[in-house]
Amino acid sequence: MLTQQELKQNAAQAAVDYILPMLRTDVIVGVGTGSTADLFIDGLAMHKERFRGAVSSSDRSSARLSALGVRVFDLNDVQTMPVYVDGADEIDAGLHMIKGGGGALTREKIVASVAERFVCIVDESKLVQKLGRFPLPVEVIPMARAAVARELVRLGGQPVLREGFVTDNGCEILDVAGLAIAQPEQLEAAINNIPGVVTCGLFAIAGADIALMSTQDGVRELRAPR
Known part of the structure; x- marks a missing residue:
């Protein structure tokens, strides 16, 4: 039986593997905030020579990126990003989310709006039939x-x-x-x-495009219905 920490680690690593084909020396990656995003940052930093840098949604994430040698950009200096990766406090089958348990919801929503694709990384405990159990x-x-x-x-x-x-x-x-x-x-x-x-903290008008959900049976890829 995997622990929740192990499930988070698997989701984070799946996101790193997912975005690796997108990385080029001119690419800037959008990075979120939270415990699962922290694990993603750690994995992403292992490939820091393959991309230009990152824009983050919080001072906390920016500090973690910088400490690991990833160049952090101001969003005002970035026109577009191929991907934004972040966790969620709750997510439903339509990939609508509640976010903001860490308090970075506004910057998360702003950075996500500039990215071409929002990849949400969660463990299976975050999947709900209806949003609202999490305040x-x-x-x-x-x-x-x-x-x-x-x-x-x-x-x-x-x-x-x-x-x-x-x-x-x-x-x-x-x-x-x-x-x-x-x-x-x-x-x-x-x-x-x-x-x-x-x-x-509702991310429903613009929800996630893809969710990488870590389960006891591996990581499932969920896509928003079109």
Whole structure:
């Protein structure tokens, strides 16, 4: 029986193997944030001579990349990337995701938007029939925290401030439990339209293109329905 750490390692290695054919000396890779992304960074760094560098979604990932000798680029200096690789807190069969357990949801969404392909790396425990068991992170401008929380209650949620946490953007996170996410695209749009919200952790309007899901029987490749 593989441990969860071993499952994460297998997913990360599968992502490295998946993107190796894309690597060239002029290629920049998009890299996410989190425990599985950390393992991907470690594997990717072993091939650092084969690509130009990376753009990351957090200061944490940037520091890890730099420490391993991978050149980190500012996204403003990058026009396109062939791939963005990141984990998820939950993912459904349509490859809609909840992300942001590590608090990097806004930068994750931005970096992913510049990449041609989003590859999600997860272990099988993250696959759900319906999103919402994991509280939905919502990044908010601090002065709007209470106003946004009231609107999230009206949507059926139970928002709780993530105490003592500040995002890399200088904002705060409300973790919202109790949401019935039957239509993730519509809920993502509704929450993102609340004044004071930077973004929410639903990645449904633009979900993953491919998920590499590590199971006890190996790594499965899931593709978004078209």
